[in-house]
Each structure stands twice: as structure tokens, then as C-alpha cells.
Amino acid sequence: MNDESTATPCASATSHEEPQPRLSRKRGGYRPRRAPHGRLMGEELRMLGPDPVTESSETFRCVVSEDGNWVVLLRRIDYPTGPRLYVERVHRTTPAEIITYLMLFEHEDEFLDWCDTDPIRFQINVTHQVRRIGHELLDITH
């Protein structure tokens, strides 16, 4: 995830650690036009980004592992009784299989317990950011 000043709702987990080399003006103007075979099929066709009208980086964040096999979306949802954390964990277990878990956490402790028990804890970069962002989203007071 990028620094706060430049944070985008959806960013690579290691983008700030390994800055991309600056491209020439011509090459920098190119945009990827073709996704790898199968990349945009099925689950990945879902809109993973925030709703530009109702959501911002204060209510929606996304963490992607370096290898791209893990994606965690975190969304704060305000209920009359207090904020809850909606988490969507997407795991590409094999090149041919994607497993997605959709969860709603009422309390931060419950969320942290999940972070400590789920296999995502072995993705060190991801789990640190997921914990921090989850805390930030639940901690925001409006």
C-alpha cells in the first residue's frame, strides 16, 4: 500500500517498496491491453473497486499480495449500532481455482482473531496491512 498521502483505495502490497523504473515518455504512454488468459473470467470480473459516489479510501481499501494470489478487500459499513467491517478474501489457490470468503465482523477483536487464524497470516506483507487497515477503518469516527 502506498503512503497515506498518495494512498489509493486499491494498491499493491509492495508498491512502495519496489518502485517501478521510470519509463520513457513513449513507453509510459502504453497501457496494458490484453489480460493474461483467464485473468478476467468469472469472479475476477466483479467490480473490485470502490463506488465513486458512496465510497472513498476512508471506507474501502484493498490489499493485494506481491504474487497477486491473495486479494483482501475491506469495507467499513455503518450500522445504527456502530461500524462493522466487511471483508472479502480472494485466494487463487491454483491457476485454475479461486476461493472467495465473504465475512462481516462486528468487533475488531473478532477481526483480529480471524487474522491470527486464517492462512492469510502466512502472507506477512498482506496480513500486516490487512490488520492495520481493518483497525483504521473501524477506528474512523464521523
Place this chain on the structure above:
Amino acid sequence: MNCSTSRTEPSDAPEPTPATSLENAVQSASFAGLNRLIAKIPTVHGDAEAIDLLQEAVQALGCTAAVFASFIRDDATMRSCRYLFSRGPGLRQLYGTVSSTADDPWLHYAGQHFEPRRSRELDVPLDAHARRSFLAQAAEIGFRDAIIFPSHSVNGPSRVGMLCLGSDQADYFASPDALALLSVPASAMSFHLHVWWHARLRSDLVNRVRLTPLELDLARMQRQGLTTKHMARVLGTPINTIDSRFARLCRRLGVGSRRAAVELLHSYGVI
């Protein structure tokens, strides 16, 4: 697909005391309200709202927890499964150990059968270690009794839904009479969640890929078996235009051929 970040509480009334038995649960007022819950499914806007709805159903049925799974096989090279968990840590931890959909005995059963069945009655082969381990762990985390409600679609085993209700009581689903009463709304809920999820996927596909009416016409003609020359004649455009439009469509869908693109669109109910 996004959901609103602010919403009302799923149920303002205090949470009902868990029923001591399924017989009590099916005679309760909350059980009678299940139809209202099922009727709300098509209007659910986001996953968080669906989780709330699932949670309400769990409470109405006096169960401990529930999970709804939607399995999708796009083609031979891509399959995916989404699990929607009711509140509570047990099931989330249990599924944390699942590294492949093939290791989920409940989903495995749902993929091959139509009728509801209790988890303890599943025939899991001795050499299916991961599935047997899953069932043993389910009992350990307090999921002592569970029942599976499969839901299928016209796409056969490529589109399978599964609702699993669980209880921390060992023989919660043992009564045949109560189970018969439970099966109607639970099967309906499984089916409608399955339908709802498919409608969402279809909508996401159309929005993400931004299909044009002309591309849909081309895909339909391709499915009917028309040649490129024939399509060009029908649409009054050069053959090269047809080819380039299909190439663009395949690129946006992330598939390698016209045939795969058409199969994908058909499997999602777009054409």
C-alpha cells in the same frame, strides 16, 4: 459491484433465544417469517446485506451458524467458489483450513446430489483425507450437527449452490417431522441465494466488459453456427470488421477464442 456503506440494522428486535430443539424452532413465530426473508433475497444489493439476511435465517431456525457456497466452473481451466458466512468465528476458522473446493465435503455432496442430507450421513471415502478431516474439525469447533441443501441450475455441475445449516447440538436435525418442515424454506433459501448470486455475476459481467448490442448479436449468431461471411452479410459489414469485433470481445472477456467467449456469455445467461 459495491454496496452502500451505511445501512439499517438487519433486525431491530432483540435476538431471539436459540431454540432448544428444531421442533421448537419450526413452531416459533420467527420461523413463520422465513418466507419474508426469502422474498427479500432478490432485492439484496450487496454481500454484506446477504450476510445479514443469512444471519437472520440462522436465528429464525435456531441454528448456530450457516454458510452459503456458490460454485462456478467457467470452463475446463477456471473454477471459482464464493462462501458467504453467517456471523460467528467457527465456520470461518473451519474454512480457513480448506485449500481447495475439492476438500469441502458439503460442497462435494451438493455438486452430486439434489436432496438435503445431514452432514453425518455423508459417504466420504476413506482415502478422502481432507474431507474427513474437515468433518472431524467441524465437530470439534462446535458444529456437531449440520444439514446440506444443494441447489442446481440449468448449467448442471458447472453452477452449484449449497446452503449448510449447523447447530452445536448433536442431534438438532434428527427429528424427521421437523426436518420436513425445515426443508421447504431452507431449500427455497438455497435456491434463491443461488439465483441472486447468478444475477449479480451476470450484471457484473455486462457492466465490466461493457457489451454492446452489436457484440451480443454477433455472439448469438456465432452460437447459432453462422459463419463469418454470413454474419457480415446479415450485418452489412466487411468480414474483417466481424473478425476484429470478435477479437476485441475475446480480449475483454479474457478468453482465447470466439467459441470460448460465446460459451462464457451463454453460461452466465447473457445470451
